[in-house]
Amino acid sequence: MKKTLKIFLASVLVLSIAMLAGCNKTSDTTSESTSQTTSSVSEDTATAAEPTVSTSEKVGTADEPTGDKPVILVVSFGTSYNDTRDKTIGAIENKIAETYPDYEVRRAFTSQIIIDKLKERDNLEIDNVEEALDRLVSDGVKTLVVQPTHLMNGYEYDDLAAAVEEYKDKFDSVAFGAPLLSSDEDLNKITEILPEITKEYNNDDTAVIFMGHGTEHEANAVYEKLQGKLTNAGQNNYYIGTVEATPSLDDMVAAAKEGGYKKVVLEPLMVVAGDHANNDMAGDEDDSWKSVFEKEGFEVECVLSGLGEFTEIQDIYAAHVGDAIAELDK
Secondary structure, three states, X not given: OHHHHHHHHHHHHHHHHHXXXXXXXXXXXXXXXXXOOOOOOOOOOOOOOOOOOOOOEOOOOOOOOOOOOOEEEEEEOOOOOHHHHHHHHHHHHHHHHHHOOOOEEEXXXXXXXXXXXXXXXXOOOEOOHHHHHHHHHHOOOOEEEEEEOOOOOOHHHHHHHHHHHHHHXXXXXXXXXXXXXXXXXXXXXXXXXXHHHOHHHOOXXXXXXXXXXXXXXXXXXXXXXXXXXXXXXXXXXXXXXXXXXOOOHHHHHHHHHXXXXXXXXXXXXXXXXXXXXXXXXXXXXXXXXXXXXXXXXXXXXXXXXXXXXXXXXXXXXXXXXXXXXXXHOO
């Protein structure tokens, strides 16, 4: 009798799930399309596009548990600028997915402010790190590679590493990829990449200035190291500054004056051309980098391209994922 009752209840449960799935088919499809990476959209509107990478956005991933399939969780600070998100974060994720087809690639953001804004404005739900890790555990994932898109191993990276450490015993194996600028080899590559992607602006009358974020963390030293490598490579009109640390905007103005340049080209040394690039660098406010240089008599051109747009940068992140995967086998 008990066995018959169990079979009957199981049948009812299966039938109910099937009916609910049928009723929600249209709304689930719409939500999944909206939750995936979008393209050709403005800051204020989001247009759905065919997904090219399976992200860890809340809608569209939980219905099909991953099981034993390994996952690469790509973690970014995030941005509310939809167009640059697709060109940078999305491009890096797609590059990683293409390079490692045996892995599922998911997305998480570390900025809850951005996550909340995207949810409210665009109805776009993206996991924070804890939510992404909980989802991985719930889906039965056993092998995990975490790849941050951070520029350096600063505070943001430290927080991510600490969060993953708390979940480490919930997976059979976990590996951690390095940020963009983690070794001399990385810096040497960037030293070659920056002049290449800005070669149309490279002349004796122009100072090419890259604006990084900057941090109080000791990792801020990477900016000075990169400047040294550029100078040693003969790129004397290339400068590295930061918004919130040193070298500062004042340092950049002084360097441009000392070099006797007539024109300044400003470009973000950030994965995404988001708020800092559009406002702190290229904004019309009196204290923006563009305005300050113009007041000093320079001709100014702003290039709003995040580093993540360039295939050479995407290749570095993909290589760091490969290094992390290699650690899984040790």
